[in-house]
Amino acid sequence: MSIVITGNPGVGKHTIANEIAKRLELQILDINNIAKDSGLFERDEDTNDVDTAELKKIINKKISKSTLVVGHLAPYVLSLEQIKKMIVLRRNPYxxxxxxxxxxxxxxKTxxxxxxxxxxxxAHDAINQFGVKVFQVDVTAKSVLEVTDKVMSVINDEDSSEDVDWLDLVAKHDDLKKFFAY
Structure with a gap:
């Protein structure tokens, strides 16, 4: 079973995955690179859509217990029995x-x-798919070392998931229009 690092673009998935892979001596399985190399991204204006069903088949052939899986598509292409823990990195939207x-x-796109x-x-999709195997880590204003140590603590069952609620923060600042077109 694999450790998985996921989260939205810009939260530090690859940076943290590289550090964790070094510490645990794991090979990184980068879902985005696999999708690109396999020609599964479909460009639509400024977004990339991906054939997750086909990507899942490819990942199934490549994943092993010696891999650290990284990518924002992880909740959509992995199955419960493939993962030990899924870490969802979260970052302040501001x-x-x-x-x-x-x-x-x-x-x-922003x-x-x-x-x-x-x-x-x-986070929601990961929890729905993987339940208690999912742990959120808030990376906001933390160094790479601090986040890496926190993730290692979660992996080693020494720490738990954090409660992250950006909607409440944005609503308190009356900034919903800044982030959502309605």
Whole structure:
């Protein structure tokens, strides 16, 4: 069974996965790279859609207990028996705006991704699919070392999931229109 690092774009999945892989001497299985290399991304305006059913078949052939799986598509292409623990990295949506600016995301793509983080879409979908195997870690204002140590504590059953609620934060700031078009 594999350890999985997932979360929205910009939360630090690959950075943390690289650190965890070093500590645990695991090979990284990057879901996005597999999807790209397999030609499964379909470009639609400024978003990429992926054939998750086909991607799941490919992942099934590549996953092993010596792999650390990383990617935001993890909840949609893995099955319960394949994972030991799934760590969902979460980050303050206000911080994500600057990350997406540096990546030159369009306004639409920025809103889609920050909106997903605010609503906890990946966390919700992961919990629905994998239940008690899912652990949330808030990476906001933490160093790579702090997050890596926290994730290692979760993996080693020394720490638990964090309760992350960005919707309440955004609502308190009366910023729903900043993140959602309605």
């Amino acid at each position: 911080d994500l705006i600057s990350v997406y600016k540096k990546r030159e995301y369009s306004d639409k 809103k889609e991704n920050t909106g997903s983080e605010i609503l906890g879409i990946i």
